[in-house]
Amino acid sequence: MSKYLPLWPDQASTMAGQVDALFIYVLLVSGIMTALIFIAVTVLAIKYRRVPGRKAQQIEGSTFLEIGWSVLPFFVMITFFIWGAIIYFQERTPPADATEVYVVAKQWMWKIEHMEGQREINELHVPTGQNVKLIMTSQDVIHSFFIPAFRIKQDVLPGRYTTLWFKATVPGRYHLFCAEYCGTMHSGMGGDIVVMEPQDYAKWMAGGPFAPLQDTGKELFASLGCATCHRSDIQGRGPNLQGIYNKPVLLEDGRTVVADENYVRESILNPTAKIVSGYKPVMPTFQGIVSDEQLNALVAYVKSLSQPPVGTAGLQGQPAASAAQPQNTQVQ
Numbered sequence: 001m002s003k004y005l006p007l008w009p010d011q012a013s014t015m016a017g018q019v020d021a022l023f024i025y026v027l028l029v030s031g032i033m034t035a036l037i038f039i040a041v042t043v044l045a046i047k048y049r050r051v052p053g054r055k056a057q058q059i060e061g062s063t064f065l066e067i068g069w070s071v072l073p074f075f076v077m078i079t080f081f082i083w084g085a086i087i088y089f090q091e092r093t094p095p096a097d098a099t100e101v102y103v104v105a106k107q108w109m110w111k112i113e114h115m116e117g118q119r120e121i122n123e124l125h126v127p128t129g130q131n132v133k134l135i136m137t138s139q140d141v142i143h144s145f146f147i148p149a150f151r152i153k154q155d156v157l158p159g160r161y162t163t164l165w166f167k168a169t170v171p172g173r174y175h176l177f178c179a180e181y182c183g184t185m186h187s188g189m190g191g192d193i194v195v196m197e198p199q200d201y202a203k204w205m206a207g208g209p210f211a212p213l214q215d216t217g218k219e220l221f222a223s224l225g226c227a228t229c230h231r232s233d234i235q236g237r238g239p240n241l242q243g244i245y246n247k248p249v250l251l252e253d254g255r256t257v258v259a260d261e262n263y264v265r266e267s268i269l270n271p272t273a274k275i276v277s278g279y280k281p282v283m284p285t286f287q288g289i290v291s292d293e294q295l296n297a298l299v300a301y302v303k304s305l306s307q308p309p310v311g312t313a314g315l316q317g318q319p320a321a322s323a324a325q326p327q328n329t330q331v332q
């Protein structure tokens with residue numbers, strides 16, 4: 001589209017075409033509405049202009065007309081909302097099979113951590129045809145992760161995770177912007193999204209010895225002493241963490257919450273915020289002890305206790321095979 005009509009940025013994700021279609025629809029409908037009103041104003045102004053000898057008449061109005069011109073535009077306009085909501089929910093709901101990538105923003109750079117252990121700064125390499133979920137947090141102020149060619153944008157907040165997902169479709173290099181004013185060098189806080197063919201991506205990913213993120217997390221889990229309380233049997237002072245991810249947790253105060261990424265994060269930084277039913281609030285806080293990167297590794301490890309291994313982006317063409325394997329990592 002943008003090739004023939006260079007009004008739009010590149011379309012390089014599955015979302016881009018949908019967002020543009022809605023945009024064009026809103027533009028057309030608004031244009032038609034505006035034209036109709038404009039024409040009516042002009043025609044009526046001419047038709048009922050002052051003519052010597054013509055006298056104004058009292059008009060009593062028509063309920064039928066009144067209702068008609070309120071209800072019809074309502075149904076036309078509500079289509080904006082419905083179509084918009086459909087796209088919004090799609091953009092907000094990462095597919096279950098998405099590869100996960102952690103993003104840590106700080107003044108003024110983007111730090112990227114792949115599940116495979118590969119790290120980058122101000123660059124994110126992704127393969128085409130693979131759903132990618134970004135799990136993002138900020139070390140300082142609010143930033144916003146914006147990829148115009150993918151038509152996605154999400155604020156990145158200190159103290160919690162926000163997520164974003166996409167499926168890239170066209171290989172190439174696309175702009176990454178920070179879209180939330182974040183200080184002096186805000187305008188320089190950008191980077192590149194490098195979209196590659198799956199086989200090139202696999203080659204890129206293979207280049208270097210690094211430990212998968214959840215393995216780093218597992219080491220931290222042992223070295224920080226988590227493992228002394230969280231054991232795979234019921235002897236520990238803390239709950240067994242196997243299989244808790246994305247499952248409901250009953251809390252001491254009777255509430256039930258889902259153990260998502262933010263819950264695991266909060267459990268580590270602020271353990272007394274939500275006490276698991278049947279346990280004492282003895283877990284120490286790790287606020288200020290673990291960095292955002294270490295926290296990501298710990299979260300990735302806790303998740304890996306419940307999930308088939310993620311980060312299989314490089315294994316295109318042999319998908320389900322490796323992803324379906326049961327996870328048998330043990331908490332020592």
Ligand SMILES: [Cu+2]
Nearest residue numbers: 143178182189
């Ligand atoms: Cu920023």
